[in-house]
Amino acid sequence: MEANGPNASKVLDGPTNPMVTPLLTDLYQFTMAYAYWKAGKHNEQAVFDLYFRKNPFGGEYTVFAGLEECIRLIANFRFTEDEIAFVRQSLPSSCEDGFYDYLRGINCSDVEVYAASEGSVVFPKVPLMRVEGPVAVVQLLETPFLNLINYASLVATNAARHRFVAGKSKLLLEFGLRRAQGPDGGVGASKYCYLGGFDATSNVAAGKLFGIPLRGTHSHAFVSSFMSPDEIVDKSLRSKDGSTTCEDFVNLAQTWLNKIKWSTSLHGLFGETNQSELAAFISYALAFPNDFLALVDTYDVMRSGIPNFCAVALGLNDLGYKAGGIRLDSGDLAYLSLESRKFFLAIEKEFEVSGFGKMSITASNDLNEETLDALNKQGHEVDAFGIGTNVVTCYSQAALGCVFKLVEINNQPRIKLSEDVSKVSIPCKKRCFRLFGKEGYGLVDIMTGENEPPPKVGERILCRHPFSESKRAYVVPQRVEELLKCYWPGNSGLKRGDLPPLKEIRQRCINQLEQMRSDHMRRLNPTPYKVSVSAKLYDFIHFLWLNEAPVGELE
């Protein structure tokens, strides 16, 4: 596998998608940059927080993803002459030349990025990233950072939710490329579904880019491209151990089909099976004797697909090969999986083929959290789920609303007010901590001012709701974890945090999700996880709020 981890060398590669350049931003970032530059303000030190206000999918948690792509962008953030020429033609001709010289010199060496670890579980209002640096440069990063984080975190969360419903033991396969929102909607989905706990993807490009395991069988078209077994020219198949060769595998499969048909336990379950399907299965088995998987619903699952599959699988078994299993792509998946399992078990018993009853059953066809849940309730025999549209497009909620807000400039804290309290920003350069209780679960996240003493293990800490006077609680943490780590040190002299390989990030995600209290995780009416500010920060927020709010007159 070619998983080009970014730690292969100290120099970071650019973003996975070559379209992610400094121009992948909103025009107003350039107009603002010009206005800052013109006012001599462009180098003022600004602090921005990137956060979201509400967990997606009606849940109470979110998986943070997309960080590595952001860091790769800033590590390579430079305007080409061609890009500068385009910015010039996009801005009013009155803009001064000096600005383009300024753009020419921009890089991110004086930007600092502190962020949650990719793959960690995060909550509303707490910054996922804190970005510090010259205001004009950091503004240019706003749009690409939001773009790279929003969808990545959304789809990773969606994948984690699907995993939660499917259960740990099931194989989850992402099959969404064809329905994704564009090419890297597809590639991104594959990456972040894997991060969120899926096991494999059908997307070959994503497999190559990120080392994600690949899965695939065949389509309905493959089945209907055959007419009958007569058209199969090369019918021979060597046994697995190479000791013998079956000269007419077609005949072997047909013989088995007859045996099944007239067997004691299966007699009467089916009549004539579809011959183009049988031909397709035989051809596929001849091509992949070690990996024979069949899509069994092109004509009729129980009267054609399953018998045809079993006939071919038994033929393979005679030659020492073990068939891989079936895929169901339509109909009542719970019922069909149960019936298929019965059929396999009957074959195991009747023909004494040990293990045949355990044949793997994959189900696909518009699966989502609800249908997985319904399948669980009905009872089913599915081993693997292939999920496409719903997981990759995040069909039930197609966007996460991360925002990027100025919280400090020139050491002055800034607040963004709104008539909607949930939209008021939390000012100041902050530190963020997760406080853990006795059982090892996270109890609360707390934000403090940068210079406050951090919360200590065993100490009684007042945690206040940022906006609600009455909501507060004392917490005595058994463990304290600082949430934001330095991932791009700029001139700070700090060490840049590791960007581990995707597999490790995936494992971190799985571990963190397992450490969540189950009431935060449940699909319906989960308990909100608490997010708070320190008493000092609370007071300061409300002091600033009063200061900034316009004073009206009651008439």
Add this chain to the structure above:
Amino acid sequence: MEANGPNASKVLDGPTNPMVTPLLTDLYQFTMAYAYWKAGKHNEQAVFDLYFRKNPFGGEYTVFAGLEECIRLIANFRFTEDEIAFVRQSLPSSCEDGFYDYLRGINCSDVEVYAASEGSVVFPKVPLMRVEGPVAVVQLLETPFLNLINYASLVATNAARHRFVAGKSKLLLEFGLRRAQGPDGGVGASKYCYLGGFDATSNVAAGKLFGIPLRGTHSHAFVSSFMSPDEIVDKSLRSKDGSTTCEDFVNLAQTWLNKIKWSTSLHGLFGETNQSELAAFISYALAFPNDFLALVDTYDVMRSGIPNFCAVALGLNDLGYKAGGIRLDSGDLAYLSLESRKFFLAIEKEFEVSGFGKMSITASNDLNEETLDALNKQGHEVDAFGIGTNVVTCYSQAALGCVFKLVEINNQPRIKLSEDVSKVSIPCKKRCFRLFGKEGYGLVDIMTGENEPPPKVGERILCRHPFSESKRAYVVPQRVEELLKCYWPGNSGLKRGDLPPLKEIRQRCINQLEQMRSDHMRRLNPTPYKVSVSAKLYDFIHFLWLNEAPVGELE
């Protein structure tokens, strides 16, 4: 503008996103290719139809988009050695070497693509594309074609629907990059929103790639990055004609603010305005005196934003500049736009500034079809809408379900059955026509077998519903248009259809939508447009259906 039209030379560029390669496909396309190759079937001539089954967004029409990217892919369809090596490591090691030599030789010179024109209005079941060629090669194209068409058509349709509700006279701006599903979710959205009738985008990269007009102002952060007008160092502004220089534009704006405050018609409407906002507006005006646009809702629209904006705009007016307008990004947009308009008109009257009342008002903040419709019903004074999340992620329906079905192989028609009638495919290599009535509207689309005589103007043609016995009608067309044109001729000797510049495609889309009968277009309960098959094709479908369906026994 650098709109690199594909007709710049005869050689087509590759897809816009360099990630679109022959590996951007599902693994099963390779396993099937291997199985076809192993069976000696890989060069069998296959015909696939790409179509969807249901219009999106509860509507009765769809805009076809994404074709050019597909053609660019096949024009450059070649496996690199690196890609072949990856396919080899992804397939079972038992696969024979000859297959990789075969992959090495693949290109699309023997593939033919017939498609609807990009930007045209299309309907369910009628093929958007007919792809013919060696079955193994055409299968490899399935996933990338679906990926490139599904989202493109979905977002173009979404844009067209937003345009329909907003009305022709409004400016529609796409602001969605930050919330899009990944980087080219953003770039694709910008392209296909423009195609579907939007006027501009905020996305600079899309502006560069496709020549889409760019728009942008500034953000809330820009406003809150300022403290007070005192921090403005260079306060001078030359008049537009260059004849004079105002040495203290800050003072000029402040003077105007006072005049407004104490003016007859506006007295009492506001008290102290926010000084950091005033500073930000003045700075922005100093940077863009010809293009002064202001986001007026950071603190309080009517008590701060609008008065501050007007003060700066009147200062600019003194120097011969015309302000561009305001943007509202929160609150009751209908009400605030009406109040802002009143304020502008009062200024026009009181200070005799001709045209000031016509100041442009842009509204943004989670707009979608419903909110646009609600604004229309309430009455508003918005001139331009900035739409993000809802248009780019297609929030109300995040995926279009285009499928790619085998309809013929080796001159044998193929049908895909399903217990769900809407999922039965229409077999045979087909031609598709739109029949127009006297008023110039499309009446019905009809599919015929390839060798049937095409429908003729003035002739009575029986149009049958493909699956419903009783639904049929005679139509006498006044005009007949063949829907599928050759866009990739392969070895057919046909001329390759033009791939016009995006602007022309956009115009085609706008024209075609205007030619739709209004009852198909309305937002709620639109009338379905009729889609039919010829009598001959109808009979053949049902003959094949009976032939393929399994014969069961009633117990």
